[in-house]
Amino acid sequence: MTRRLLPALALAALLPFSLRPAAEEPAFAWQDDLEAARARAKSEGRPLLIVFR
Amino acid sequence: MATVDLNVYRFDFDLTFSVLLMNADGTIYHRYGSRDHTSADGHLSQAALVQLLRDGVATHEAYAKSPRPPKPLPRRTILDIPAFAARTKKTKVPDCIHCHMVHDAEREQAISDRTWTPDGRWIWPLPSQAGFTLDVESPARIATVRKGSPADRTGLRAGDVVRSANGTRVLTEPDIQWFLDRVDAKGGALKLEIERGGEPRSMTVTLPKGWKEVGPLEYSWRPFMWQLRPNPGFGGPPLSADEKKKLGLAADAFTLKVQYIIEWGDHPEDGRNAKKAGIRKGDILLSAAGQSDWQSSVHFQTWFRFTRRAGESVDLRLLRDGREVKVRMDVIP
Numbered sequence: 001m002t003r004r005l006l007p008a009l010a011l012a013a014l015l016p017f018s019l020r021p022a023a024e025e026p027a028f029a030w031q032d033d034l035e036a037a038r039a040r041a042k043s044e045g046r047p048l049l050i051v052f053r
Numbered sequence: 054m055a056t057v058d059l060n061v062y063r064f065d066f067d068l069t070f071s072v073l074l075m076n077a078d079g080t081i082y083h084r085y086g087s088r089d090h091t092s093a094d095g096h097l098s099q100a101a102l103v104q105l106l107r108d109g110v111a112t113h114e115a116y117a118k119s120p121r122p123p124k125p126l127p128r129r130t131i132l133d134i135p136a137f138a139a140r141t142k143k144t145k146v147p148d149c150i151h152c153h154m155v156h157d158a159e160r161e162q163a164i165s166d167r168t169w170t171p172d173g174r175w176i177w178p179l180p181s182q183a184g185f186t187l188d189v190e191s192p193a194r195i196a197t198v199r200k201g202s203p204a205d206r207t208g209l210r211a212g213d214v215v216r217s218a219n220g221t222r223v224l225t226e227p228d229i230q231w232f233l234d235r236v237d238a239k240g241g242a243l244k245l246e247i248e249r250g251g252e253p254r255s256m257t258v259t260l261p262k263g264w265k266e267v268g269p270l271e272y273s274w275r276p277f278m279w280q281l282r283p284n285p286g287f288g289g290p291p292l293s294a295d296e297k298k299k300l301g302l303a304a305d306a307f308t309l310k311v312q313y314i315i316e317w318g319d320h321p322e323d324g325r326n327a328k329k330a331g332i333r334k335g336d337i338l339l340s341a342a343g344q345s346d347w348q349s350s351v352h353f354q355t356w357f358r359f360t361r362r363a364g365e366s367v368d369l370r371l372l373r374d375g376r377e378v379k380v381r382m383d384v385i386p
Contacts, residue, residue, distance in 0.1 A: 026110070026113075031057055034062070041076075047113040048074070050075070051071075052068075
């Protein structure tokens with residue numbers, strides 16, 4: 001149950017950031033595609049949020 | 054985890070859920086996700102994660118003013134750990150490499166390098182090992198301080214807010230665990246900056262020899278436990294309430310139905326040893342070494358690994374076909 005629920009919890013937690021200016025939003029990544037997200041975060045100067053599950 | 058660079062992304066790999074908030078240059082700002090043996094999600098809260106994201110953006114903005122990127126290290130994945138690579142040559146690379154397999158692989162490599170010590174099992178200690186717990190909803194705030202603990206002797210109090218550890222801003226429990234993990238199991242110190250009543254204070258928590266150690270129950274949730282030795286060579290689930298009732302056992306009695314006896318893996322001798330002692334599939338373990346106060350099968354498994362020593366023997370009380378059977382099993386390394 002935990003494995004199913006916690007990623008949903010993380011995504012729900014991200015929702016408030018959809019209202020913020022893009023540069024302040026963390027770029028989001030699952031563990032499987034984090035290097036692409038890291039490159040994106042770098043080019044945009046954003047923090048990076050990675051969820052491992 | 055097959056492609057994750059272990060020189061960059063470090064967290065408690067035994068967890069089923071972990072979050073890193075970081076700079077793209079490899080600087081980890083904050084971590085989120087921790088647990089204890091009572092449940093997988095008892096230390097998690099959506100409100101705390103939202104607050105971390107808000108406060109973490111402030112960490113990012115502060116860092117951007119004077120970035121200090123970590124020295125780049127060569128990319129290193131689990132497949133680059135020689136012990137793991139050798140294992141997957143014999144079998145094959147699993148379709149899905151679980152996070153906890155990293156701990157297992159690193160331990161196996163440490164054994165191969167002769168750098169493994171029994172203290173290596175005490176990974177990612179919770180703040181409760183230092184004597185304080187954190188508020189799940191507001192995880193920089195101290196919820197409780199155990200009387201007589203290192204935290205108590207330092208003067209920490211419930212309600213104090215931890216602002217930094219060893220000079221680095223912390224917002225979460227695993228942020229603090231990161232620094233606790235770096236304190237030697239034989240003793241050391243953790244410097245904390247806290248806020249009490251709006252005033253900052255500096256505290257140094259002195260941690261004595263053995264401070265990282267936890268009992269079998271507290272450790273039993275870690276998949277890492279299964280790699281430790283000695284291994285009883287058998288295992289299985291508890292009986293259901295109905296099964297216990299039919300056998301006339303108390304509802305709260307410990308039971309473990311022997312569902313498997315090890316015949317595979319690196320140590321099939323463990324199963325041969327259990328068979329030699331007379332243990333059979335279908336037996337129901339009632340007690341070992343006169344003890345039976347385990348809360349679960351994994352609690353028993355962890356107890357065996359933590360307390361039994363190779364060269365000793367252990368007396369087991371079993372139920373077989375409704376009759377009690379006693380066997381003596383050697384403990385092998």
